Amino acid sequence: MMTYATLASLRRTPQSEPIPGTVRNGAGGHAFAVDDWTRLARFLVLGSEGGSYYASPRALTVENAAAVQRCLAEDGLRAVAAIVAVSEGGRAPKQDPAIFALALAAAAPDLATRRAALQALPRVCRTGTHLFQFAEAVEAMRGWGRGLRRAVGAWYAVAPVEALAFQAIKYRARQGWTHRDLLRLAHPETEEPARRALFDWICRGRLAEEVPTIVHAFAQVQADGIDGAVAAALIRSHGLPWEALPTGLMKSRAVNEALIERMPVGALVRQLGRLTAAGALAPFSEGTEHVRTVLADRERLLKARLHPMALLLALKTYASGHGQRGQLAWEPVAAIVEALNAAFYTAFRAVEPTGRRLVLALDVSGSMAGSTVAGSGLTAREAAAAMALVTAASEERWQILGFTAEEGRPWNQGAALTPLAIGPSLRLDQAVAATADLPFGATDCSLPMRWALERGIEADAFVVYTDSETWAGPVHPVQALREYREKTGIRAKLVVVGLVSNGFSIADPADSGMLDVVGFDAAAPAVIADFLRG
Template sequence: MFPFAKQFSLRRTPQSEPIPRTVPNAAGGHAFPVDDWTRLARFLVLGSEGGSFYAGERALTRDNAAAVLRCLAADGARAVAAIVAVSEGGRAPKPDPAIFALALAAGAESLETRRAALAALPRVCRTGTHLFQFAASVEASRGWGRSLRRAVGRWYLDRPVDAAAFQAVKVRNRAGWTHRDLLRLAHPETDEPARKALFDWICRGTLAAEAPALVHAFAAAQAPGLDPEGAAALVRAHRLPWEALPTGLLASRVVNEALLEGMPVGALVRQLGRLTAAGVVAPFSPGTAHVVAVLSDRERLLKARLHPMALLVALKTYASGRGVLGRLAWEPVAAVVEALNAAFYTAFRAVEPTGRRLVLALDVSGSMASGRVAGSGLTPREAAAAMALVTAATEERWQVVGFTGGEAGLTPLPLGPSLRLDAAVAATAGLPFGSTDCALPMRWALARGIQADAFVVYTDSETWAGPVHPVQALREYREKTGIPAKLVVVGLVSNGFSIADPDDAGMLDVVGFDAAAPAVIADFLRA
C-alpha cells in the first residue's frame, strides 16, 4: 500500500512546500500573499528605506510603488484617504512614504484621483520640508500642469501669513527645491500687503516694511556681528526657530536657553543632545525640568503627532552620549533618559488591557537583523522588541520569547516594561542569528502545556525552516488544547507576505510601528 498521506498532508506540511493559497516567499519557504491594500498600509508606515535582507532598497521601493499604483487604479479615493489617515493620525515614524504615495496619486490616470490628491496636499504636506519632498517626487510622475501649480499656490495662500513666514525662514531648501522655485512655478496672487511682501522677499530678496515681523527678525539674526545675547532676545521676541540662526550661535548656552522656551516637541526631542552639550540640560537644571515636563505631557505629545519611534530613536541616541553623525558628544542626564523611556509608551494610543494570556514571540532570525525600520537606525528585530514591550506594558499576563529555527531555536526572554526600553532593544541585538521557523511559538507552547489565548508574532514572515506551517501549528494547538487561540502577525518589513491566513477569522495581520497597532491588536483579542 503506497503511503500517499506521508507524501501530502494539509495538517503537517514542511514550510518549504506550499499549502493551499500560499506563495513562495523570498526565503525559499511559503507564506500567504497580502493584498495590495495591506501592502499600501505597510509601505505608508514602514517605508522601504534601507531595503531588507532579501531585497535592496531600490527593488523594495519599486515593488511597493507598484502596489500603491494598483491601489490608486482600483480605488483612488480610498487610497488617498488611507494616505491622509496615516499622515494626519501621526501613525508613521516618517512622513516620506505618505508624501511619495501622494505624489503618485497626483500623477494618476484618473482625473478624480488627481483632484483628490491635490486637495489633500496641505493635509499631508504640512511643512516646507514636506512640500519640497512632494515637488521632488511629483516631478517624476507628471508635469507642472495648471492644477498642480494652483494646488501649490493654495498651499502658500491658505495658511496664515505668519505661518507661511515661519516655514520660509525655517526650511529654506530641501530635496533640490526652494520656496523661490515653487512660488515662481505657482505664481500665487494676493492683495494682502504682508503676504505680498513675504513673496517679494522670498523671490527677490526685497525686504519691505510690510513683511511679517518674523522675516525682519530673521534678517536681523543673519546680520554680521550679532552676539549671543542679541540672538537670544530675537528668539524670545519672535519665536525664531533654531534653523533661522547662524551656526556659530547654536553652541551658546544663552541662545539655547531661549530656544528651549518655545521649542516644539519634535524639535526638542531631536535637539536633546545639543541642548545637553550646551549645558542647558544638566542635572537639576531648569532646562531639564522643562524637558521632563514636556515629555510627561500626554496631550502635548499626541497633539504634536510625535511618533513613538522618534522617541525610541531619541532615547537610543541620547543614552549613547553621542550623535550618529558628526562629533557632538554629551553626558546623558538620567532624568531625561527616564522621561524618554516613559514617553515612548505614552505616545501610543491609550489601550485597555484585554486580560488574555499572550505569548509575545519575537522573530530574531538572520533576516530580521538586516534593513532599517522606517529609515531609522533600528533593525526589524530591535523594533520587534520595542513593539512587544508596548503590549507587555498594558497587559498583565504575557510571556516574551525569541525564536529562529531548529528544535532549540526558541528561548524565553527576560524582557518586560520594568527593563528600560533601550536596554531591552539592545538585548535582542546580542541574540544568535539563524533560520526562520514562525511555527515554533505554537509548537513550543503545545509541547509544554502552556495555555495561551493568543500568539503575537513579530516577524518579516520570511519563514522557511520548519516541519509544519505556522497556521497548521496553530490549528493543532487549538485542537489539542481546546483553546480557540488567535494569531496576530505584526509585520515589520513592507514585503508582500504574511504567515496569517486571511480566511481565518482568528488571525490578524497588522503593521508594525503603526501608532494605532496596539489598540487594534487589543480590540481583536478582546472580540
C-alpha cells in the same frame, strides 16, 4: 513503513513546501500574500528606503509603488483617504512614504483621483520640507500642469501669513528646491499686503515694512557680529527656530536656553544631545525640568504627532552619549533618559488591558537584523522588541520569547525558542539592545504554537513580530495554530505584526482568528487589543 500519508499531508506540511493560498517568499519558504491595501498600509508606515534582507531599496520601492498604483486604479479616492489618514493621524515614523504615494496619486490617470490628491496636498504636506519632497516626487511622475500649479499656489495663499513666514525661514531649501522656485512656478495671487511683501522677500530679497515681524527678526539674527544675549532675546520675542540661526550661535548657552523654551516637541527631542553638549541641559536645570514636563504631557505629544519611533531613536541615541554621525558627544542626564523611556509608551494610543494570556514571539533572525524601519537606524529586530514591550506594558499575563538557534547545531539546521528576560520594568533601550546578543537561527514561525503545545501552556493568543520570511520547520504556522486549537480546545488567535513592507504574512486571510497588522503603526497596539477582545 513509508505510506502516501507520510509523504503528503494537508495538516503538517514543511514550510519549504506550499499549502493552498501561499506563495514563495524571499527566503525560499512559503507564506500568504497580503493584498494591495495591506501592502499600501505597510508602505505608508514602514517605508522601503532601507530595503530588506532579501530586496534592495530600489526593488522594494518599485514593488510598493506598483501596489500603490493598483490601489489607486481600484479605488483612487479610498487610496488618497488612506494616505491622509496615516499622515494626519501621526501613525507613521516618517512622512516620506505618504508624500511619495500622494505624488503617485497626483499623477494617476483618473481625474477624480488627481483632484483628490491635490486637494489633500496641505493636509499631507504640512511643512516646507514636506512640500519640497512632494515637488521632487511629483516632478518624477508628471509635468507641471495647471492643476498642480494651482494646488501648490493654494498652499502658499491659504496658510496664515505668520505661519507661512515661519516656514519660509525654517525650511529655506530642501531636496534641491526652494520656496522661490515653487512661487515662480505657481504664481499665487494675493491682495494681502503682508503676504505680497513676504512673496517679494522670498523671490527678490526685498525686505519691506509689511513683511511679518519674524522675517525682520531673522534678518537681525543673521547679521554679522550679533552676540548670544541679543539672539536669545530675539528668539524669545519672535519664536525664531534654531534653523534660522547662524552656526556660530549654536554653541551659545544663552541661545540654547532660549530655544528650549519655545522649541516644538519634535525638534526638542531631536536636539537633546546637542542641547546637553552645549550645557543647556544638565541635572536639576530649568531646561531639564522643562523637557521632563513636555515629555510627560500626553496631549502635547499626540497633538505634535510625535511618533513613538522618534522617541525610541532619541532614547537610543541620547542614552549612548554620542551622535550617530560626526563628533558630537555629551553626558546623558538620567532624568531625561527616564522621561524618554516613559514618553515612548505614552505616544501610542491608549490601550485598555485585555486580560488575555499572551505569548509574544520575537523574530530575531538574520533577515530581521538586515532590515531597517522607515529608513532609520533601527533594525526590524529592535523594532520587534520595542513593539512587544508596548503590549507587555498594558497587559498582566504575557511571556516574551525569541526565535533563536538550537544549541549545538548550525544556525541553518536548527531553530528554537528562548524565553527572554525582558519586559517594561527594563528600560526600553536596554531591552532593545538585549535582542542584538541573541544567536539567531533559521526562521520558523510555527515555533510559538508548538512550544506552547509541547509544554501544556494555555494561551489565548500568539503575537508574532516578524518579516514573515519563514522557511524552516516541519509545519506551517497556520497548521501549528490549528493543531494547538484542536488539542487544547482553546480558540487561540494569531496576530502577525509585520515589520517590513514586503508582500508576505504568516496569517491566513481566510481565518477570522488571525490578524495582520503593520508594525510601528502608532495605532497598532490598540488594534491588537481590540482584536484580542473580539
